[in-house]
Amino acid sequence: MKVIIDLCVVPMGVGVSVSQYVAECQKVLQEAGLKHQLHAYGTNIEGDWDDVFAAVKECHTRVHAMGAPRITTSIKVGTRTDRDQSMQDKIDSVKGNDA
């Protein structure tokens, strides 16, 4: 099953700056070979369900290993059976309605 997710990992108990933990998650996604795009409040990720969620789990594992005692993560998960759609297709279809 193909999935597009939006992932936002929030380490708690590590102070106010969390960018190094987010950067580590970007590394996880790159190592996993998953198409992904960082934005100001999360990261869009596209791929096979199992690959994508294995990467999400690895993000939690790594962020804990970096010293974060607690993590709260928000994920939006989209699947569809009617047609194939990429992250770029979603953006294009909104922009095509902007005329």
Place this chain on the structure above:
Amino acid sequence: MKVIIDLCVVPMGVGVSVSQYVAECQKVLQEAGLKHQLHAYGTNIEGDWDDVFAAVKECHTRVHAMGAPRITTSIKVGTRTDRDQSMQDKIDSVKGNDA
């Protein structure tokens, strides 16, 4: 890795009432033997990471099988390494601060 999640599955393209799909997801959680608690905007689930996310995937599979061509799901995911905490513990610790 132990996890507490909040799950909200939204079938799209099936009309305005989605309670039968949510009820099917409750069945998935029961069959999986996962501790869970329905609320007005989602379901709290507690268990091992792999068991919990296998159930989330099964929810998508079943809801598509029931005829929903598209699903958008919101998940909050909490893990912690500092101590063990159940869903009930989280509620109790807030209420303990209510005095």
Place this chain on the structure above:
Amino acid sequence: MKVIIDLCVVPMGVGVSVSQYVAECQKVLQEAGLKHQLHAYGTNIEGDWDDVFAAVKECHTRVHAMGAPRITTSIKVGTRTDRDQSMQDKIDSVKGNDA
């Protein structure tokens, strides 16, 4: 416009335990006279759009005033024009499909 929301306020930079901040938000909701129900990963709130979002803003104001330098909050927001529905109605309609 009537709204049902699910609110999860996460203070950052204040250590690993955040229950006192969540308890303060419960107080805000009580003072605002809004119907609300705490669960293990957030709080369901029901009311008029403006009243509910004024309370959400007040939660941010109070949690910052308690010393949290940064807050990240997740909100799910439901509105409908086809019929009136309470938080309890939503739960009942899922349970009615459980038979």
Place this chain on the structure above:
Amino acid sequence: MKVIIDLCVVPMGVGVSVSQYVAECQKVLQEAGLKHQLHAYGTNIEGDWDDVFAAVKECHTRVHAMGAPRITTSIKVGTRTDRDQSMQDKIDSVKGNDA
């Protein structure tokens, strides 16, 4: 109070394609003069709390007016008192950790 949010408006009961509704929300944000950036699973928005949430309410009003009987929206809301930070700053601070 300055805020950065991530907004994802999901109209229900209108069929499987929702891009015209998302496009209308983009128009709302433009009319409001709010800095915003569409991504594949939502839109980042930056501005004063009251202006941003007035726009979110207007999105619900317009999407209902277009015929959607039900809407479920996900919002992430970030505020901080320790320093001023823009959407671009957030992206830059993650990328600065990528070295």
